[in-house]
Amino acid sequence: MRIGIDVGGTNTDAALLGDDDRVLAAAKSPTTPDITSGVTAAIRALDPPVESITAVMIGTTHFLNALIEGARLAPVAAVRLGLPATAALPPMTDWPERQRAAVGGHGYLCHGGREFDGRVLSPLDPDELKRTAADIAARGIRSVAVSSVFSPVAEDDERRAAEILRGELGDHVHFSLSHELGRIGLLARENATIINAALRDLATVIVESFGKALAEVSITAPFFLSQNDGTLMDVDFARTYPVATFASGPTNSMRGAAFLSGLGDCAVVDVGGTTADVGILAGGFPREAAGESEAAGIRTNFRIPDVLSLGIGGGSLVSDDGETGPRSVGYRLTEEALVFGGTTLTATDLAVAAGQADVGDAARVAHLDPAFVTRALGRIAERLAESVDRMRTSAAPLPVVAVGGGSILVPEALPGFDDVRRPGNFGVANAVGAAIAQVGGEVDRVFHVPEGRRDAVLAEARDEAVGRAEDAGARPGTVRVVDIEEVPLAYLPGGATRIRVKAVGDLDLNRIGSKQHTQRHGATAHA
Amino acid sequence: MDAGVLADFARGCAVLGSGGGGSPAAVTRPLAEQAIEECGPVPVVAAGELPEDAFVMPVGLIGSPAVAEERIGSRAEPARMRERVEALHGRPVAAVLCSEIGGLNGCTAVAWAARLGLPLLDADAMGRAFPRMDQNVLELAGLRPGPTVLADEYGRTVVLDHVDGPWLEELARAAVATFGGHAATSEYPLTAGQAARHAVAGSVTRAVAVGRGEGPPALLTGKVASVRRDVGDATRVLLEGTGTDAGRLVRIEARSEFVAALEDGRTLALVPDVIALVDVHSGWAVPVEEVRYGLRVRLHALPSAPVWYSEAGLRLAGPTAFGLHGLTREGAS
Numbered sequence: 107m108r109i110g111i112d113v114g115g116t117n118t119d120a121a122l123l124g125d126d127d128r129v130l131a132a133a134k135s136p137t138t139p140d141i142t143s144g145v146t147a148a149i150r151a152l153d154p155p156v157e158s159i160t161a162v163m164i165g166t167t168h169f170l171n172a173l174i175e176g177a178r179l180a181p182v183a184a185v186r187l188g189l190p191a192t193a194a195l196p197p198m199t200d201w202p203e204r205q206r207a208a209v210g211g212h213g214y215l216c217h218g219g220r221e222f223d224g225r226v227l228s229p230l231d232p233d234e235l236k237r238t239a240a241d242i243a244a245r246g247i248r249s250v251a252v253s254s255v256f257s258p259v260a261e262d263d264e265r266r267a268a269e270i271l272r273g274e275l276g277d278h279v280h281f282s283l284s285h286e287l288g289r290i291g292l293l294a295r296e297n298a299t300i301i302n303a304a305l306r307d308l309a310t311v312i313v314e315s316f317g318k319a320l321a322e323v324s325i326t327a328p329f330f331l332s333q334n335d336g337t338l339m340d341v342d343f344a345r346t347y348p349v350a351t352f353a354s355g356p357t358n359s360m361r362g363a364a365f366l367s368g369l370g371d372c373a374v375v376d377v378g379g380t381t382a383d384v385g386i387l388a389g390g391f392p393r394e395a396a397g398e399s400e401a402a403g404i405r406t407n408f409r410i411p412d413v414l415s416l417g418i419g420g421g422s423l424v425s426d427d428g429e430t431g432p433r434s435v436g437y438r439l440t441e442e443a444l445v446f447g448g449t450t451l452t453a454t455d456l457a458v459a460a461g462q463a464d465v466g467d468a469a470r471v472a473h474l475d476p477a478f479v480t481r482a483l484g485r486i487a488e489r490l491a492e493s494v495d496r497m498r499t500s501a502a503p504l505p506v507v508a509v510g511g512g513s514i515l516v517p518e519a520l521p522g523f524d525d526v527r528r529p530g531n532f533g534v535a536n537a538v539g540a541a542i543a544q545v546g547g548e549v550d551r552v553f554h555v556p557e558g559r560r561d562a563v564l565a566e567a568r569d570e571a572v573g574r575a576e577d578a579g580a581r582p583g584t585v586r587v588v589d590i591e592e593v594p595l596a597y598l599p600g601g602a603t604r605i606r607v608k609a610v611g612d613l614d615l616n617r618i619g620s621k622q623h624t625q626r627h628g629a630t631a632h633a
Numbered sequence: 634m635d636a637g638v639l640a641d642f643a644r645g646c647a648v649l650g651s652g653g654g655g656s657p658a659a660v661t662r663p664l665a666e667q668a669i670e671e672c673g674p675v676p677v678v679a680a681g682e683l684p685e686d687a688f689v690m691p692v693g694l695i696g697s698p699a700v701a702e703e704r705i706g707s708r709a710e711p712a713r714m715r716e717r718v719e720a721l722h723g724r725p726v727a728a729v730l731c732s733e734i735g736g737l738n739g740c741t742a743v744a745w746a747a748r749l750g751l752p753l754l755d756a757d758a759m760g761r762a763f764p765r766m767d768q769n770v771l772e773l774a775g776l777r778p779g780p781t782v783l784a785d786e787y788g789r790t791v792v793l794d795h796v797d798g799p800w801l802e803e804l805a806r807a808a809v810a811t812f813g814g815h816a817a818t819s820e821y822p823l824t825a826g827q828a829a830r831h832a833v834a835g836s837v838t839r840a841v842a843v844g845r846g847e848g849p850p851a852l853l854t855g856k857v858a859s860v861r862r863d864v865g866d867a868t869r870v871l872l873e874g875t876g877t878d879a880g881r882l883v884r885i886e887a888r889s890e891f892v893a894a895l896e897d898g899r900t901l902a903l904v905p906d907v908i909a910l911v912d913v914h915s916g917w918a919v920p921v922e923e924v925r926y927g928l929r930v931r932l933h934a935l936p937s938a939p940v941w942y943s944e945a946g947l948r949l950a951g952p953t954a955f956g957l958h959g960l961t962r963e964g965a966s
Contacts, residue, residue: 191786194706194744200663221813222700228787255703291659291702499926501858598697598814 107158109325110541111148112358112534113137113166116379116437117511120148121537129366132534134511136437141168141312145319156324160615163540165332165354168312169305173205174402179304180249181210183242185235185271186296187218187254187263191227197253197296202403209304212247214238218263219255222552222595222602227255230263232270239274250275251303253284253296258551261285280306287349289550290604294407301404302349309348313341328615334410336361336391336539337546337610340579352401353410355536360385360392360411362539363507366529372505373494373523376535377512379421380434384414384493389588393499414493418486420512422453428482430456444470453515456483463514483517491520509535544610547574547585555601564590564605571607580611634743634753635674636666638841645844646739647918648909648933649836653890654736654762655698656920660705661740668747675743676752677837678728683752683825688724690715690822691758692745693732695766695783695805696815701737704815707786711745714784718819721780721792730754730828732769732820734836735762735907753837758821760833760938761907764889766805767798768950770940771821774831781805781820785812833938843935846916851931852894852901853878854913860924867956870910870924872932883932885910887921892955894932902934903962905941905950909933 107130112119114137122131133151138144145164172178184197197213198206216234219227242250250271254263264283272281282303288295316329330338332354339350359376363369370390376383386393392411399410417432421439424430430453435442442448444455445466451474457463459471459479498504505525508516509532519526531538549571555563568587575585589608594601634642643662646654655661669675680689692714694701715726729749731742734757746753758769767778778801779794791808793801801820809816823831842848858873866888874881883901886893891908894901902908909918910930919928940946947953952960 188704190707190709191704192706193708194664194710195660195667199667219703222697222703223813225813227704227813290699292705293660293663293702496856496927496929595697595699598700598810602814604699 107154107160108541109149109152109154109159109162110537110539111145111162111164112355112536112540113144113164113168114355114536115167115171118144118148119534119537120152121531121534121541122152122154123538123541127542129531129538132531132537134533141315142319142322145316146322149319149323149325159325159327161327161613162320162325162329163332163338163543164316164329165358165536165540166312166351167355169308169348170352170401172305172308173301176204176208178308179208180307181245181247182212182300182303183245183247183250184213184296184300185216185238185250185252185267186213187216187230187252187267188292189215189217189228191219191255192292195293198300200405201297205402205404209300210247212245214241216267218267220257220260220263222256222259222598223554223600224260230266235267235270236274239271242271243275248278249280249282249303249306251282251284251296251299253292253299255292257283257285258288258290258295282306287347288407290552291407294405297404298349298406298408301401301406302347305348306345309345313345317341330543330613332358332540332543333546334408335546335548335608336543338543338613343578349408352408356383356385356411356413357392358539358543359383359509359536360387360539361390361542362535362537363387363509363529364390365538365542366509366531366535367507367527369505369507372507373497375490375494375506375508375513375516376510377508377515378419378510379436379439379512380417380419381415382418382490382493382512384416384490384497385411386497386499391588412497414497416489416493418453418489418515420452420454420515424451424453424456424482428478428485430482430486453486453512457514462517465514483515486515487517487520490516491522494520495522508532545575545578545580545613546608546610547571547576547578547580548606548608549574550606551604552595552602553605555603557601564592567605567607568609571609575609575611579614579617581614581617585609585611634669634677634837636669639665639669639740639743641844642743642837642841643740643844644917645840645842646734646736648843648911648935649734649739649760649840649907650736650762650918650920651890651907651909652887652919652921653764654733654738655701657737657740658917659702661737661744664706665740665744665747668744672747672750675746677755678752680754680756680825680829680832680834683727685824685826687727687825688722688822689728689730689754689825689828690718690726691730691732691819692742693738693818694741694815695818696809696812698737700813700815704786704813708748709788710784710786710817711748713788714782714817714819715749717782717784717790718822721782722822726751728752728754728825730823730832731757731836732818733757733759733762734833734840735759738762739840754828754832755837756828756832756834757836758832760836760941761905762890763950765802766818766820767802768954769821770833770938771823771831772798773940773943773945773949776821776823776827776831778820780822781818783808783812783816783818785816848933848935851933853881853883853932855881855883855930855932857924857926857928857930860926868921868924872930875929886957888955889921891921892952893957893960894934900960900962903952903960904955904957905937905946907935907937909935
């Protein structure tokens, strides 16, 4: 048996899954500031047979929230290898002031880096790095982010620089290396690396807290954290790459929706208290956003699900003209909504008045004008349908799966979408998504593809991705390639092509236990 | 040009890129912003405001936008380029001219002008983006490309002299490959008088206005209904009208830029027209390689500089230069 947990901003959701993957129990409880008590409360509500639990999978928004708040971040030394080629824009230049101040804004420009084809751009200068280390030590900084020009093509400089710095600074200092976190695009990759470095101390605390929470309810099984791409990382990995959890919330919801509905290709509408998130599943995995993404106003290039959010949720306020949102009563829904004895007309009240849902006291909304209710719900349906239509990737018919506590707002059919489903346990799809997560491996870098060698290069990349999934704890034989992307780079000679291969397989608990934590090198690090 | 104007300018440059020229958002806009913050706003002047014989240095980046996103530029490049150019010509540079306003290079010129403390001419050499270095109005005016200076961040420099436009393109691409796919360039050096007579006047002002959403109304508001990428660089996009445009279908042909917009066999816009798909949600023009199904866009077409519609202009950068045979401007906007 496994437990999936999703720690959201408002609620902590939990689901208990049997070995046959059936959902045996589900629970919701309020998220608490102290991390542990919300998790223990949710698990206790499941009332699981603790001795039969083999693994616990946790999705959390803690790290993203810490960045947004600019709180609990550690000071970081951002060392960039690329002089003189990158001096025009020092590290953290376009960060919001709050976040820059929170990490200290310490940037160091040093020599190093490669060309797109791996040639040396400028040689590393060990003396320069030693001087840099002295300054880092003098400032008492204990987390270092190293980024280097074209490190996704050639990572050696980042590794060597980290070795030299570690030699000076000692083993108690953490290193985050950019080639393990991002793709081509120095500034966005460097930003992701700095954010990761700033979260390292917090990661240790949070991982410990989760461990404590499980111990409190007498669960001794290993636990894992959800990554952006819907795959798992073990505790050791989570401490090293906390930034890889950033978008796990929407990913888990969508993966859970796929699992609960039995559909691998569909649109998912995840309606919470304040927003509805619309995404597209292809082959059971969320379609990822193209281009750059932002986290707390900082440009990064994490792979995150392509999600369109609109301000419609169960707690959304309904105005006199029948429009819903974006303002919401949020977590105070159970006090303020009419059906719960409050005085605020919310979207949930509309759903109850129309007979779409049975929550609270229906008598309290009996006075609403049926024509008004129909019109307001019709507008919600229209706006949801328009968003799904915007997200779809072809004109072919597409089933829509509605999940989340607020999905009672979604009618049985949307304009243009006849097939709308709300699977059982729709309210805890995110926790289910965490529980069913697999283990992944990814390759994403520039390959040189000489004429006639395309198949061989692709095979090499596939093998590497499969190997990484196995290194990360996937059971050999269950690993399959779920995505291949090939983008030839414009205006470059030599068939330079960015190739990305993603492989996933089933979690093999025996392998996790036996791999002695030596896998950091090359395990699935991509966000 | 201060940071506020720069934001509009960058959006406008993306539109004038006609889907090509690289995206200013990733690197060159932040570079220009940083340069303005460090060195102050950039005076933008009409070429006619300078003495006839004042010397003007054109600037731009060529090569792969992917490499530009890694090698984001050094502080010393602009000054070194100026030194080299001044040494070749034996006189001081009085102003900077943007080689290509469309795409990422508009902001490059702003960043360099700021770092050099020089005015930026309210003009450019293309009025938009084109894939080849010799597809510019100074070539049409009969100016010589040489001496052209190409340099990397280390000051490694190649000077091309006694070349015509096609040779410039050939030799510059070969040098850029050796430079690792990216270099700064200054080609078609000229005087303020020549710039006033031959460059595309008002480009910087125009980009700012376009970035603020001024200009003719959209030809169509709709969504991308299909994207087909063929072998080579040909891409075909189908737009489906929505709202008041429901029922309309527009086909867009693209190479490295959008080059034609067609409806019911009618030509709505044809290169050298600027053709832009503007994302209705972000307000940014979408590059050819980022167009995908479902994107909600406004289709805009803007005229290019008049000289592009002359016989010589069309020969250099008209439909046939992009392999579009049999398409006419019949009915074009």
